[in-house]
Each structure stands twice: as structure tokens, then as C-alpha cells.
Amino acid sequence: MFPSPGLMAQSLLDGIFLGFLYSLMALGLSLVFGVMGIINFAHGDFIMLGSYLVWLIANSVRTDPSLVSIVTVPLFFVVGAAIYTIIIRPVFGKEPLIQIAVTVGVGYVLQNTALMFFRAEPRAVQSTALNLYIGLGPVNIHAAKLVTALLSSVIVIGVHYLLTKTWVGLTIRATAYDREVATLMGINVNKVYLLVFGLGIALTALAASLWMTFGQANPYIGTSFGLLTWVIIALGGLGGVSGLLASSLIVGVMQSLTMTLASPTISLTVPYLVFLVVLWFRPQGLFGRRE
Amino acid sequence: MMMNIRKLLVSLLTILLPMLAGLPIPYLLNFNQYYILLALQSVIIASVALAWNIIGGYAGQLDLASFAYIGLGGILATELMINYNITPWLGMLLGSGISAALAFIIGYPLFRFGIRGVWYALSTAALVVILHESVIMVLGPYDYYIPFVEGWYYLRFRTWDNLYYFSLFILAGVIFLNLYIGRSRLGYYLRSIREDEVAAEAVGIDVRKYKLLALVIYAAILGFIGYIYIVSQRTFSYKTFSGPQSVYIAIIGIVGGLGSVSGVMTAAIFLKIVEEYLRGFLGGVLPGLHLLLFGILLIVVGVLRPGGLSTFIEPLLKRTKTRLMGGKV
Numbered sequence: 001m002f003p004s005p006g007l008m009a010q011s012l013l014d015g016i017f018l019g020f021l022y023s024l025m026a027l028g029l030s031l032v033f034g035v036m037g038i039i040n041f042a043h044g045d046f047i048m049l050g051s052y053l054v055w056l057i058a059n060s061v062r063t064d065p066s067l068v069s070i071v072t073v074p075l076f077f078v079v080g081a082a083i084y085t086i087i088i089r090p091v092f093g094k095e096p097l098i099q100i101a102v103t104v105g106v107g108y109v110l111q112n113t114a115l116m117f118f119r120a121e122p123r124a125v126q127s128t129a130l131n132l133y134i135g136l137g138p139v140n141i142h143a144a145k146l147v148t149a150l151l152s153s154v155i156v157i158g159v160h161y162l163l164t165k166t167w168v169g170l171t172i173r174a175t176a177y178d179r180e181v182a183t184l185m186g187i188n189v190n191k192v193y194l195l196v197f198g199l200g201i202a203l204t205a206l207a208a209s210l211w212m213t214f215g216q217a218n219p220y221i222g223t224s225f226g227l228l229t230w231v232i233i234a235l236g237g238l239g240g241v242s243g244l245l246a247s248s249l250i251v252g253v254m255q256s257l258t259m260t261l262a263s264p265t266i267s268l269t270v271p272y273l274v275f276l277v278v279l280w281f282r283p284q285g286l287f288g289r290r291e
Numbered sequence: 292m293m294m295n296i297r298k299l300l301v302s303l304l305t306i307l308l309p310m311l312a313g314l315p316i317p318y319l320l321n322f323n324q325y326y327i328l329l330a331l332q333s334v335i336i337a338s339v340a341l342a343w344n345i346i347g348g349y350a351g352q353l354d355l356a357s358f359a360y361i362g363l364g365g366i367l368a369t370e371l372m373i374n375y376n377i378t379p380w381l382g383m384l385l386g387s388g389i390s391a392a393l394a395f396i397i398g399y400p401l402f403r404f405g406i407r408g409v410w411y412a413l414s415t416a417a418l419v420v421i422l423h424e425s426v427i428m429v430l431g432p433y434d435y436y437i438p439f440v441e442g443w444y445y446l447r448f449r450t451w452d453n454l455y456y457f458s459l460f461i462l463a464g465v466i467f468l469n470l471y472i473g474r475s476r477l478g479y480y481l482r483s484i485r486e487d488e489v490a491a492e493a494v495g496i497d498v499r500k501y502k503l504l505a506l507v508i509y510a511a512i513l514g515f516i517g518y519i520y521i522v523s524q525r526t527f528s529y530k531t532f533s534g535p536q537s538v539y540i541a542i543i544g545i546v547g548g549l550g551s552v553s554g555v556m557t558a559a560i561f562l563k564i565v566e567e568y569l570r571g572f573l574g575g576v577l578p579g580l581h582l583l584l585f586g587i588l589l590i591v592v593g594v595l596r597p598g599g600l601s602t603f604i605e606p607l608l609k610r611t612k613t614r615l616m617g618g619k620v
Contacts, residue, residue: 039409090594095485096408097353101545102593104538108586111535112579119578223534227420230413265432266424272417279414280404 003260006138011260012253013139019252020149021210023156023245026229026236028203031159034238035176035196038088039100042107044226046201049110050076050208051217055123058212065125066147069209073202080201081194088197089190107222114219122218130213144213151210153245155203160241172196224268231275237285246287301615306470309556310463317452327451329567331523334458335516337559340543341465341552342512347541348550349478350505351485352407356397356415357540359422360390360510362531365517366426369437369527372445372518379446379518390514391507398506402499407488419534426529434528437521447522458519465512469552472508481505482550542585546592548601553608558600 003011029043053072058065083106091099130144163169175182175192183189215221228251236247251271258270278286313334320326339357346354364386371377371385401414440447448454472478480501483491492498521527547558562585569581592599 041412087590087594094593094597095351097347097351097485097545097549098593098597100353100409100412101541102590104542105586105589105593108538108542108589109583112583112586115579116577116583224420227413227416230409231417234410234413263428265427269421269424272421275417276414279406279410280400283404283406283410 007260008257010139011256013141014145015253015256016249017142017145017149017252018256019249020152020156020245021207022228022232022252023248024152024203024210025207025225026232026244026248027156027159028200028207029229030233030236030238030244031196031203032200033233035172036088036193038197039096039103040200041100041103041226042110043200043204043229044224045107045110045114045222046076046204047208047211047225048217048219048222049114050205051212051215051221052114052118052123053205054209054212055125055217056118058125064130065212066130066151066209068212069206072205072209076205077198077202081198083201084194084197089193107226111219111222114222118217118219120219122216124216125212142214148210148213152207155206156241156245159203168195228268228271231271233285234275235278235286237287243285243287247285250286297616301612302470304615305612306463306467309466310459313459313462314456317455322450322452324451327455328523329563331451331455331458333560333563334455334462335520335523336540336543336563337556338458338462338465338516339513339520340540340547340555340559341462341469342509342516343540343544344469344547344550344552344555345472345481345512346502346505346509347544348548348555349472349481349485350502351481351549352502352506353412353541354415354506354509355412355534355537355541356418357513358531358533358537359415359419360394360513361517361520362422362426362527362533363393363517364390364514365519365521366430366527366531367514368518369435369521372440373438378444380444383515383518386517387511387515390517391511394506394510395503398503402502402506416534416537419532419537423529423532423534426532430529432529434526434530436526446518451523454519454522461516461519466552466556468508468512473550473552477501477504485549539582539585542589546585546588546599548599548605551599551601551605553604554599554601557604561600 025047029040032038032040032043050072053075054065054068057063057068057071087102087106091102130147132143134141134143134146161169163172171182171187172192172195174185175187175189179189182192232244232247232251235250236243254271254274255267259267262270313330316330317327320330339361343354343357346352364383367389368379368382368386371382372379397414397418401411406414437447441449443453446454446457472481480491480496483494483496484498484502488498521531524531543558543562544555546562547556548554562581565584566581569584573580596602
């Protein structure tokens, strides 16, 4: 039985909205990996912990989850900078396996901190101003998802401009291009890395705030978001913001269509299978190049 | 001539020592079934982590799919036993075969297309999720219990002692394989791949072939152990294909020390004891505390001592061994 065109359109639309949010989720990871070459396996767990924090704050002061980001984003920036200084900097230049292992350890700590404080129950924010639907022909547009998609794309493009049009962005790109020459040009590489890692983690807090306007927090979303964001980077390559957006939308739509056409239980299988096959045949990603 | 016999004896002792040390444990524990089950589980985890040591420790590939192979091999053997009354002795061999086949199917394209480092780790992590989700579609979202059958034919017993002794044999076998590979040509190839894959390829090592071989050996061991793992857990389901558990195995391998048999074994048993101790005392109050501590331990090891526990244990072992060999190595 094939679903009605209306249902298909709805599913497609939801997938696109989700895709924009995914691009924001993957943005921080892409920055950290692209500039520093650091493989962060804890990225998804930061989103997870951010979601729980949003739930905690939004419910206790009765405010909209998207506003909570005013608190969580600076907090996560500081946390990111601290993690960089204490944990990431000492493993620079060590075997990749040890680098990955350290971030896996960070992810483990975050996951089980969440489990300890919030138990394994899924949590959703009770009141959000955006929880209304706009009917548009056969589809219903969830305002929260629409706003999330709009804000995500604005931020992704904003960061793109930050990187390409500003002095700070030039410094970051120079460091990514050649660390040693950048040092010779008088760039404080360590400061750049601190900034980039802090920014990468701060962006997860923002993504978490937007996610909580319609989603749920549970200790396991960390793993699935972590893998999904890596899948997006693998598909998009490190070519730039257009590759990131395109691959995020593909993953979002793929996931949404799988849920509608097949079953929600296998919503991750399809993007992962595509990821495996793309990795085999186009290791540089669909849209960009990778070193 | 004397020296060679002595050397052989010492090598034999190294393999049999964990087994000999393990044999009297049920007596020491006064046949307390709860503790023997814990001992059985730690021996299984140690065997799994030592199998991981071949692909992760020697070859340096961060494999995060151990429970994909354990689940596949174990569930095959269990289903064969339940539905066709086929003895797990045969089922475990078939499980081992099917896991090795899966590893080949997954590993061949991965290594053929030069996927390594983070992309290898991600691919294996994705494999576990894919199997986890696909198995829900096949088995449904249920937990299955093994019907109560007893005897050596089914490798299931009223008490845990016999299975524990059986698992010691598996552990000895895995230790032997580790030491054998470690000293063979394959072991040197794998370690050179871990240190620098491009350089290894440049000196003429068939990197793809040996990585694939390491992966298949690892998967075959896990497929074999699968049935014993499921029996020790008393139940199986799609949840057997567990991502976090697979990561946990890699943590043991790294905390123990890449490529170090004694380190990995110590880490497996030590972490199991810590886990049970903390679960017993604080499990109701702070679930996940032991995992939190393991995470911190992994970070500390990675940052301060990438050699892991083996940097403490191996010098100690070497000294003992030198003494046993009469002052010469």
C-alpha cells in the first residue's frame, strides 16, 4: 500500500525541517574536524546533555526552550574550552586511536552523567510558545519545526560568513590550511583551537535548544545524533557550507521517508547503509573533498 | 637444549597460568553461584577483549562492532538449539563461521577502499546499529529466554560451575591465539600497520590482506563465544547487538594497553570487579556510576599513559619470567 501524496508531502517537509537542524548539529563537528583534525566522538553526547539542561531550565523557570540557549551556549563554550585545554591538547599528535579513545571517554562520561541525574526516562519540555500547526493545503506545518529550520539555516550561513568574510575567520582558515605557517605568521594557534573547540561545543547547545522545541531528551539520542552528524560530514565532505546543507537535507529526508514508508524502528538503517556505500565509492564525500 | 625445554615450559605456563589460577576459584568462592556467575562473565569479557586485541590492539583498527559478531554467532547457535535441537558444540562453530563471513563481507570493501581511522570506527559503529534495527524487524521487540535444558549436549547446567570451567578453556585458547599471532609474522605485520600504515605498505606488506585476516579471526572468536555469552546473560534479543557494550570492549582493550595480553586481561577482570562492587553498593542510588568512572579512566589513560595498564604489569611479568628462566631471556 502506497501512502497518499499528502502524507508523502508531509513526510518530505518534516524531513527538510529536520535536515536543517541536522546541519546545525553537524556544523560544530565539521568545524572541529576540519580545522583541528580532532575526531570528536562525544559530539552527539553534548547535544544530548544540552537537551537535558534545556529541559531542566525551561521547566523550572517556565520559559521557551529556544530562549534557554542564552544560558547554555556560553556555558557550553566554557565547557568546550576547558575540555580542549585539559583533555584534547595533551593528545594532539598522538595515535588517532588514542585521540578517538579520549573523546569516546568524554562521551561515556556525559552519557552516564545524564543517566545518573536524569535517569533513563525521556523528557520533553511542557510549554513551548511554538507548539502550533499551520494548515497549508494537504500539509500541516509545525511552527516549532519551521522556526528551528529557519534559525538553523541562518546560523549555518552566519558561521559560513564568519569563516569567509571576517578577520577571525581568516585566522581560523589559515590555521586549518597549514598549522606551522600560520604560527610563523604570528597566529596564536593554540588560541584558535581553543576558540574553535569552544565554538564547536557551544553550537551543540544551540542545536539542543532548538531540538527541544519539538523533540525529546533521552540518554540515547547522543549516540544516534553523534553517528548521524558523522554520516553527514562523510556525505558532505569538508567542502564547505553548501555540502553540509545538502547532505544534512538528504539525511533528514531519507530518515523521514523511511519512517513513513517502512517503519520508525529502522529510521537509522537507511542513512547508515547509504553512508557505508558512499564511503566505499566516494571517500571524498558527495559534494566536497576530504584530505 | 635444556634452555629450550625451559623456554617451552615457561611459554606453556604463560598460557595455562590464567586457567590454573582460575580453576580453584569456585572452591575459594565456596560454590556461591552468584560469584561464580560473575567469574564466568569476567572470563567471557576477558576473552572478548582479547579477541578485540587482535584487530584493535595489534592492527590498531578501532573496531566498535564486537557485539555485532557476538550477537550474530550467539543467536544463530541458540536458535539452532531451540528450533532444531542442534548441539551448541556444532552451533558455536557455525556461529563462528557466520560471524567470520559477516566480517569478510564488511571488511573486504572497507579495506579495499582504504577506509581507516575514524571512518573505520564509524563504519563498525554503524554496523551495530544496522543489525540492532534489522533484528527488531526479524525477531520483534521481545526478550527471548532459552528453554530449560541441561547437560553437556546443550552446554547448560543447573549450576554455573561447568560453564565457568568451559569458559576457562576458551580463554586459554584466545590467549594462545594472541601470543601466537603476537610472535608470528602476522603479528609483526599488524603492529607495523598500527604504527604507520603507509610505511608498512611501502615496505611491501599487503596491508589489506592482513587487516582483513585480523578482522576475520577476531569475528570468528566472537561468533564462537556468542552462545556462552547469551547463556551467561540468560536471555537474548535485538538488544544483544549493543553499541555501548561494543564501545566498552574497546575501552577495556585501550585501558589494558594495545597489544598487551596481560594488560587487557587485568583490565577486563579489574573493571568487572569495580563494576559489580559499585553496582552492589550504589547501583540503586547512582546508576551508571561505574561507567562514568570507566570513562574518566579511559580519558586519564589516553592523556597520561597511552600504554595503559600494561605499562605497570609488563615489567613485573618480565622480571618474574627472567627469574624463572634462570636469569636469561
